[in-house]
Amino acid sequence: MDDLLQEFIAETRETLGAISGEIVAWEAQPADGARLDAIFRFVHTVKGSCGFLDLPRLARLSHAAEDVLAAVRDGKRTPDTALVNAVLGIVDRISEIVEAIDAGSALDDSGEDLLIAALAPDAQRQAAAVPVLAASAPAGRATSRSVRLNVDLLDHMMSGMSEMVLARNELARRLRDSDVDPKVEAALERLSLTVADMRDTVTRTRMQKVDALFSALPRMVRDTSAELCKAVNLVIEGADVELDREMIELMRDPLVHIIRNSIDHGIETPMVRRVAGKPEAGRLVVSARQSGNQILIEISDDGQGIDVARIVAKAAEQNLHTLAELAAMSATAKLDLIFAPGLSSRDTVTATSGRGVGMDVVRENIEQIGGRIVLTNDPGRGLRIVIHVPLTLSILSTIIVGVGTQRFALARQSIEEIVTVRGDSVRIEAIGDAAAVLVRGRRMPLVSLGHLFRLGTEPPPTLVIVSTREGEYALGVDTVIDTEELVVKPASPAVMATGVYAGKTLPDNGLPMLLLDASGIAAVAGLRFAPVVVHDAGADEVVVPGVPALLFDDLDGQRRAIALAVIDRVEPVPTSAIRWTAGAMRLSVGDAIIPLHAVGEIGDRSEVAVLRLTDGESEMAYAIADAIEIVTLPAEIAPARRSASGGTGPIAGVVLIAGEQIELVDPHALFAGEPVTIASPPVCLLQVDGSGWMETFLKPALEASGYRCVTALAAGETAAVALAMEDAPVRETRAPVVTLRRARNAEGDNDASVYRYDRPALIAAIAARRGL
Amino acid sequence: MTELFLIAHIAGRGVAIDTAQVDSVVDIGEVVAVPRAGTFVRGLAALRSRVVTVIDTGTALGLSPTPDTVRRAVITVVDGHHYAILVDSVEDVAPFVRLPLSSGLALQGGWGRAGTGIVERDGDPLLILDLVAVIPATPLAA
Numbered sequence: 001m002d003d004l005l006q007e008f009i010a011e012t013r014e015t016l017g018a019i020s021g022e023i024v025a026w027e028a029q030p031a032d033g034a035r036l037d038a039i040f041r042f043v044h045t046v047k048g049s050c051g052f053l054d055l056p057r058l059a060r061l062s063h064a065a066e067d068v069l070a071a072v073r074d075g076k077r078t079p080d081t082a083l084v085n086a087v088l089g090i091v092d093r094i095s096e097i098v099e100a101i102d103a104g105s106a107l108d109d110s111g112e113d114l115l116i117a118a119l120a121p122d123a124q125r126q127a128a129a130v131p132v133l134a135a136s137a138p139a140g141r142a143t144s145r146s147v148r149l150n151v152d153l154l155d156h157m158m159s160g161m162s163e164m165v166l167a168r169n170e171l172a173r174r175l176r177d178s179d180v181d182p183k184v185e186a187a188l189e190r191l192s193l194t195v196a197d198m199r200d201t202v203t204r205t206r207m208q209k210v211d212a213l214f215s216a217l218p219r220m221v222r223d224t225s226a227e228l229c230k231a232v233n234l235v236i237e238g239a240d241v242e243l244d245r246e247m248i249e250l251m252r253d254p255l256v257h258i259i260r261n262s263i264d265h266g267i268e269t270p271m272v273r274r275v276a277g278k279p280e281a282g283r284l285v286v287s288a289r290q291s292g293n294q295i296l297i298e299i300s301d302d303g304q305g306i307d308v309a310r311i312v313a314k315a316a317e318q319n320l321h322t323l324a325e326l327a328a329m330s331a332t333a334k335l336d337l338i339f340a341p342g343l344s345s346r347d348t349v350t351a352t353s354g355r356g357v358g359m360d361v362v363r364e365n366i367e368q369i370g371g372r373i374v375l376t377n378d379p380g381r382g383l384r385i386v387i388h389v390p391l392t393l394s395i396l397s398t399i400i401v402g403v404g405t406q407r408f409a410l411a412r413q414s415i416e417e418i419v420t421v422r423g424d425s426v427r428i429e430a431i432g433d434a435a436a437v438l439v440r441g442r443r444m445p446l447v448s449l450g451h452l453f454r455l456g457t458e459p460p461p462t463l464v465i466v467s468t469r470e471g472e473y474a475l476g477v478d479t480v481i482d483t484e485e486l487v488v489k490p491a492s493p494a495v496m497a498t499g500v501y502a503g504k505t506l507p508d509n510g511l512p513m514l515l516l517d518a519s520g521i522a523a524v525a526g527l528r529f530a531p532v533v534v535h536d537a538g539a540d541e542v543v544v545p546g547v548p549a550l551l552f553d554d555l556d557g558q559r560r561a562i563a564l565a566v567i568d569r570v571e572p573v574p575t576s577a578i579r580w581t582a583g584a585m586r587l588s589v590g591d592a593i594i595p596l597h598a599v600g601e602i603g604d605r606s607e608v609a610v611l612r613l614t615d616g617e618s619e620m621a622y623a624i625a626d627a628i629e630i631v632t633l634p635a636e637i638a639p640a641r642r643s644a645s646g647g648t649g650p651i652a653g654v655v656l657i658a659g660e661q662i663e664l665v666d667p668h669a670l671f672a673g674e675p676v677t678i679a680s681p682p683v684c685l686l687q688v689d690g691s692g693w694m695e696t697f698l699k700p701a702l703e704a705s706g707y708r709c710v711t712a713l714a715a716g717e718t719a720a721v722a723l724a725m726e727d728a729p730v731r732e733t734r735a736p737v738v739t740l741r742r743a744r745n746a747e748g749d750n751d752a753s754v755y756r757y758d759r760p761a762l763i764a765a766i767a768a769r770r771g772l
Numbered sequence: 773m774t775e776l777f778l779i780a781h782i783a784g785r786g787v788a789i790d791t792a793q794v795d796s797v798v799d800i801g802e803v804v805a806v807p808r809a810g811t812f813v814r815g816l817a818a819l820r821s822r823v824v825t826v827i828d829t830g831t832a833l834g835l836s837p838t839p840d841t842v843r844r845a846v847i848t849v850v851d852g853h854h855y856a857i858l859v860d861s862v863e864d865v866a867p868f869v870r871l872p873l874s875s876g877l878a879l880q881g882g883w884g885r886a887g888t889g890i891v892e893r894d895g896d897p898l899l900i901l902d903l904v905a906v907i908p909a910t911p912l913a914a
Contacts (some may be wrong), residue, residue, distance in 0.1 A: 492855065
């Protein structure tokens with residue numbers, strides 16, 4: 001932890017030095033977005049680090065400053081002098097606290113509330129009241145035992161060292177050829193030892209185990225997940241892989257950002273996870289491995305993945321792209337929107353993430369070291385982020401193998417074991433025209449390196465069992481010579497084009513050597529591996545079965561639920577894509593048109609969320625106001641009265657969710673086409689009596705049955721049928737009249753009136769009067 | 773306007789190489805073969821602490837392979853990678869005026885690919901060789 005703190009202090013100090021110029025420039029030109037971004041990133045990084053180093057005061061200050069800067073960035077505030085002063089005050093205070101932490105001295109926190117208050121929009125008047133913090137000389141800056149060095153210097157030292165080794169080797173070779181004084185030999189021996197020692201040290205200055213990057217993660221994951229009330233199991237793999245120190249430094253921030261994002265946005269709360277049929281604790285795997293001439297750092301979670309539709313909607317909302325541009329984007333390009341500066345998929349700002357700073361910084365940092373970042377999104381099941389960084393200057397532990405007259409290096413971590421072909425336990429078999437080996441009962445394909453490289457035709461006496469991501473195979477070689485730690489560099493395109501090498505290296509003997517790429521060799525040799533299904537022990541956890549459903553606010557203000565299984569996705573659509581055409585609401589999606597079900601007015605919204613429902617074959621959309629959350633349906637469903645659908649769409653029944661009665665939408669009825677929207681509904685004239693019963697009770701029921709109800713006919717309109725209460729005078733109308741009575745029983749046999757709550761009889765009577 | 777050119781001999785013919793492309797001229801040591809690489813790749817050689825890719829210039833230009841006895845090479849850097857272009861011999865560095873290729877001149881194979889102009893030395897034309905173009909482009913394996 002102390003190491004981390006020291007590093008944080010050194011880093012903050014360094015950034016502070018670098019951004020002081022930016023701040024002054026920003027003050028002079030408050031509209032300069034680039035400067036603002038730089039300062040924003042600084043406070044954001046400080047905030048992020050404080051989170052897991054447990055420095056609440058710094059976290060509070062940086063969070064406050066970040067809030068204000070975010071408002072400026074969004075154009076909600078204008079950066080005037082008071083605001084710039086207030087931000088500067090915070091930055092100065094951060095620097096003081098950092099110095100105090102380093103010196104181990106206490107710092108009075110009295111002024112901090114004022115500093116934060118000065119950030120408020122109405123603080124201009126009080127600006128003068130902010131105590132000008134005495135430029136108190138930091139009380140005794142602690143003497144540091146570490147020095148931050150320029151990497152160029154290390155590079156220079158490294159290449160000088162290589163030259164030195166080669167010179168030593170040449171000297172040794174020449175001395176071996178001639179008869180020399182044992183004293184000279186002893187001196188050379190001592191020189192060799194010193195050089196070897198120096199080389200190790202110099203190498204170590206550049207190299208660090210990726211563990212240095214990973215060791216801070218468990219604590220950070222624990223704190224972040226606790227903060228967000230989530231359960232996360234962190235799995236770290238491959239902490240032994242060595243990486244260039246500079247790369248580790250540059251990877252630190254991106255990794256922290258990605259992991260915090262993963263926990264905040266990716267992994268769901270335990271309740272949601274349970275409902276979705278996942279184990280309550282999320283699984284976060286951080287691994288490092290070497291693949292070809294790259295180091296791959298992979299962060300994968302089993303959370304909800306990225307909601308691409310939401311990202312696209314956000315990008316449209318924030319005018320990062322026009323709708324047309326967004327519509328034309330490929331799926332990958334849409335996913336890549338999360339790297340756009342200023343984009344956040346969050347609606348609310350939390351202390352953890354959600355300010356749209358982060359992923360753009362992540363990509364910038366990674367591209368700076370010649371790496372790239374690849375996202376694999378599996379909506380609902382998780383997100384995998386793989387960071388590829390070049391192997392250049394990575395030290396690799398290798399095994400040197402000999403084939404014919406040549407030597408090759410093979411990354412040690414890809415080697416399972418080395419066996420000699422002997423007797424029955426290890427033997428080579430011919431299967432058709434392919435070769436295989438049987439190693440203690442395990443059969444695997446054989447690739448003879450001598451054969452592949454045309455360096456020999458003899459069956460290989462030694463087998464190196466290598467495991468690749470695809471599968472394992474035996475690589476036949478003549479001899480296994482040695483193990484060596486090598487600095488591997490990328491080879492020229494002409495060499496890499498063969499597909500079998502991962503890089504080149506120059507070992508101590510001064511002869512160049514190639515590093516073999518085990519996966520590449522398998523591919524070139526034409527090996528085909530069946531995908532290996534890895535059984536995840538974690539999947540054995542008991543999952544409580546239950547039908548998951550989405551709880552949402554409907555357009556009419558009602559809260560309803562619909563089974564999750566029928567929802568393909570939820571996405572916002574512009575209302576301009578919705579049209580009342582050919583007697584039904586329809587939504588245009590891309591170049592297709594799908595029916596849209598809406599129970600209420602879309603009103604003057606410019607965008608409305610729709611549930612894209614599918615039964616596997618056909619598709620329809622259901623417009624909603626807002627999606628709430630995923631719930632599990634209870635087994636008990638109170639069935640809807642068959643006629644209860646009155647205008648609000650098919651309802652299967654009512655369920656009790658968290659003590660609240662929720663209507664459950666019946667997707668079967670939706671897809672069965674109910675209610676059928678008739679192209680030109682017949683008009684039903686209501687002869688209202690002023691009590692309002694007809695409008696409120698009768699009208700929805702009739703409209704659900706496909707009639708349009710009016711209380712007065714418009715010019716040129718004819719009613720198909722008229723309805724009147726028994727005691728109201730029947731007004732002049734040419735339409736047949738259905739009379740409604742209040743009493744349940746008819747007064748006589750020739751009473752043609754209908755009991756007003758006898759719905760089937762009413763519908764039948766109307767149909768009969770219309771002559772159907 | 774004159775530019776500096778290195779006059780060298782490749783496959784028995786004199787060529788001029790723009791000195792901007794020349795890192796150094798060396799005699800390379802032992803060459804380690806690169807199995808499966810294109811035939812124009814003679815192998816790898818160590819140049820101080822650096823590994824260079826040795827190009828068999830004859831094969832690269834579509835002529836007969838440069839003999840193994842040829843050790844002299846012009847080092848050039850392309851996209852951060854060092855290449856040793858084998859040459860029969862190197863004469864001199866001198867300023868020349870770059871002239872366009874005579875029209876109608878039918879250069880064959882690699883000569884056509886790598887030849888970008890001519891210089892005249894004592895009335896004799898020498899082909900200007902673009903070292904970058906000497907190295908055949910290789911599609912990178914994915």
